[in-house]
Amino acid sequence: MSVSxxxxxxxxxxxxxxxxxxxxxLFPVFVIVINAFKSRKAIFAHPLALPNAETLDWVxxxxxxxxxxxxxxxxxxMTVTVGSLFFVLLxxxxxxxxxxxxxxxxxxxxxxxxxxGIMIPIRLGTVAILQLMVASGLVNTLTSLVLVYTAxxxxxxxxxxxxxxxxxxxxxxxxxxxxxxxxxxxxxxxxLPLIRPAMATVAVFTMIPIWNDLWFPLILAPAExxxxxxxxxxxxxxxxxxxxxxxxxxxxxxxxxxxxxxxxFSRQLIRGITAGAVK
Amino acid sequence: MxxxxxxxxxxxxxxxxxxxxxxxxxxxxEFCVFVGPSGCGKSTLLRIIAGLEDSxxxxxxxxxxxxxxxxxxxxxxxxxxxxxxxxxxxxxxxNMGLGLKQAGSTAAQxxxxxxRASGMLSLDALLDRRPAELSGGQRQRVAIGRAIxxxxxxxxxxxxxxNLDAALRVxxxxxxxxxxxxxxxxxxxxxxxxxxAMTLADxxxxxxxxxxEQVGRPMDLYNDPDNAFVxxxxxxxxxxxxxxxxxxxxxxxxxxxxxxLAISRDAGVIxxxxxxxxxxxxxxxxxxxxxxxxxxxxxQFGEQDFAVDExxxxxxxxxxxxxxxxxxxxxx
Numbered sequence: 249m250s251v252s253x254x255x256x257x258x259x260x261x262x263x264x265x266x267x268x269x270x271x272x273x274l275f276p277v278f279v280i281v282i283n284a285f286k287s288r289k290a291i292f293a294h295p296l297a298l299p300n301a302e303t304l305d306w307v308x309x310x311x312x313x314x315x316x317x318x319x320x321x322x323x324x325x326m327t328v329t330v331g332s333l334f335f336v337l338l339x340x341x342x343x344x345x346x347x348x349x350x351x352x353x354x355x356x357x358x359x360x361x362x363x364x365g366i367m368i369p370i371r372l373g374t375v376a377i378l379q380l381m382v383a384s385g386l387v388n389t390l391t392s393l394v395l396v397y398t399a400x401x402x403x404x405x406x407x408x409x410x411x412x413x414x415x416x417x418x419x420x421x422x423x424x425x426x427x428x429x430x431x432x433x434x435x436x437x438x439x440l441p442l443i444r445p446a447m448a449t450v451a452v453f454t455m456i457p458i459w460n461d462l463w464f465p466l467i468l469a470p471a472e473x474x475x476x477x478x479x480x481x482x483x484x485x486x487x488x489x490x491x492x493x494x495x496x497x498x499x500x501x502x503x504x505x506x507x508x509x510x511x512x513f514s515r516q517l518i519r520g521i522t523a524g525a526v527k
Numbered sequence: 528m529x530x531x532x533x534x535x536x537x538x539x540x541x542x543x544x545x546x547x548x549x550x551x552x553x554x555x556x557e558f559c560v561f562v563g564p565s566g567c568g569k570s571t572l573l574r575i576i577a578g579l580e581d582s583x584x585x586x587x588x589x590x591x592x593x594x595x596x597x598x599x600x601x602x603x604x605x606x607x608x609x610x611x612x613x614x615x616x617x618x619x620x621x622n623m624g625l626g627l628k629q630a631g632s633t634a635a636q637x638x639x640x641x642x643r644a645s646g647m648l649s650l651d652a653l654l655d656r657r658p659a660e661l662s663g664g665q666r667q668r669v670a671i672g673r674a675i676x677x678x679x680x681x682x683x684x685x686x687x688x689x690n691l692d693a694a695l696r697v698x699x700x701x702x703x704x705x706x707x708x709x710x711x712x713x714x715x716x717x718x719x720x721x722x723x724a725m726t727l728a729d730x731x732x733x734x735x736x737x738x739x740e741q742v743g744r745p746m747d748l749y750n751d752p753d754n755a756f757v758x759x760x761x762x763x764x765x766x767x768x769x770x771x772x773x774x775x776x777x778x779x780x781x782x783x784x785x786x787x788l789a790i791s792r793d794a795g796v797i798x799x800x801x802x803x804x805x806x807x808x809x810x811x812x813x814x815x816x817x818x819x820x821x822x823x824x825x826x827q828f829g830e831q832d833f834a835v836d837e838x839x840x841x842x843x844x845x846x847x848x849x850x851x852x853x854x855x856x857x858x859x
Binding site for chain 2: 417441
């Protein structure tokens with residue numbers, strides 16, 4: 249261990265930078281959460297003060313739980329996020345396996361074509377997507393959202409996963425082939441467990457924009473039964489009057505499920521059983 | 528058991544020809560080693576035999592049956608890889624039994640075969656561990672065990688010792704030789720290490736740039752090489768190539784092995800100056816700079832007292848020298 253890397257001054261400086269960044273990143277979340285528990289008057293009088301006995305008010309949460317079908321919105325958001333995530337990971341990993349494992353003529357071209365989606369935002373195609381959904385009768389269904397988000401998440405997933413798939417030992421796959429495993433078993437039993445950390449990374453990157461998206465739910469599925477939580481929260485924001493208690497309470501609640509999903513995947517990030525597969 | 532015939536096998540990646548027409552027969556029970564410098568196509572050739580790569584042309588026969596269109600799992604082969612390639616999520620027992628299980632053997636048959644193989648390699652104590660809990664040498668023994676369990680017609684080894692340290696390499700080499708004697712199976716072994724080739728092989732195939740340079744028993748290649756490439760590749764330290772003209776000989780170069788060069792302080796055919804001495808206890812390697820030949824290696828038994836910068840004379844053992852023409856072909 250070198251002395252320079254462990255000098256207390258450097259260590260303090262590094263931690264100071266990291267802690268400062270953490271505070272800046274968490275500050276808006278902190279403000280939302282504390283204000284969700286305060287009365288309307290207190291929110292405007294002292295926005296940065298912590299709730300105390302005088303200002304504590306559950307009215308926001310009460311409104312949220314009373315008005316509209318918030319449980320349904322949660323369920324919709326969950327369904328869309330988990331569904332899209334499943335398809336992005338499944339199809340992304342399969343495409344990545346094909347691109348990294350098999351030599352075929354258009355390999356590079358197909359890889360580039362799939363990566364193109366990273367550079368072109370899917371929202372540019374909103375009008376065409378809406379026309380497509382109207383024509384296929386999928387407007388106001390969760391299916392339409394799952395389809396769009398799967399398309400949105402695939403390019404990055406294929407790009408990241410194919411990089412990782414290339415690092416999986418050829419010998420391992422060939423040993424499977426000689427032992428008579430099918431290509432599907434090689435993919436699901438040998439390769440996927442080895443790239444689990446990469447899958448978790450892709451899952452986190454894919455999940456958060458989907459959960460937070462307002463655009464596509466508003467355009468493709470604004471019906472009461474298919475509203476997502478982000479869209480559902482908007483009912484409290486009016487042109488003239490905004491129920492800030494309710495908005496803040498809804499946003500605080502919306503953080504929870506995505507936090508749980510993140511915790512699940514981040515544990516996978518750390519795990520991974522690559523050790524001992526190959527030297 | 529199994530014999531292997533390759534007829535005019537070729538392989539190209541795009542415009543690059545990696546294997547340029549290989550003809551070869553490996554007899555039943557023979558230990559055949561492919562040896563050559565890196566990039567010579569020896570691993571590719573092994574993969575073609577295994578069915579992991581398609582050949583671009585030619586025919587591969589195992590036991591007289593063409594297997595060009597047979598998938599690897601149906602060729603009745605087993606392969607041991609350089610990186611061991613054990614399944615990380617399975618125990619040693621399941622790693623060894625998977626191939627048989629896939630082929631549809633009953634649980635009892637699988638257990639029996641695994642027990643036989645683990646007995647041969649003393650793996651009994653490790654059967655319930657996972658690969659991550661094994662050392663490098665143990666992993667390679669498991670990989671060899673996995674091959675034995677299948678009782679294949681043909682064993683294929685792809686540089687199996689390259690990831691092991693020097694002491695383990697010698698042990699595992701002896702183990703493989705013992706297994707070959709016990710199993711009497713046909714084995715094809717790829718290595719870039721000519722020591723492994725010399726010690727294990729019944730038949731050595733020297734490959735260079737996708738072509739077979741020479742096929743023969745180890746001592747035939749050592750004593751009777753067809754060309755300068757084989758002469759230089761087989762034998763360690765490498766053969767010295769002297770300029771024929773400077774010695775007043777026919778041809779382009781004269782090859783003399785380091786053990787066939789005599790060294791003297793008083794008189795000899797080639798005058799030179801010692802540039803480096805390596806004392807290994809059992810032998811001494813003396814590097815002599817002698818123009819116009821360049822740096823020559825002399826191998827002497829036991830400890831020899833030569834100092835750097837000493838002026839010495841070298842004399843080739845004429846009957847054991849090889850003469851090569853400008854194209855590197857042996858002149859007999």
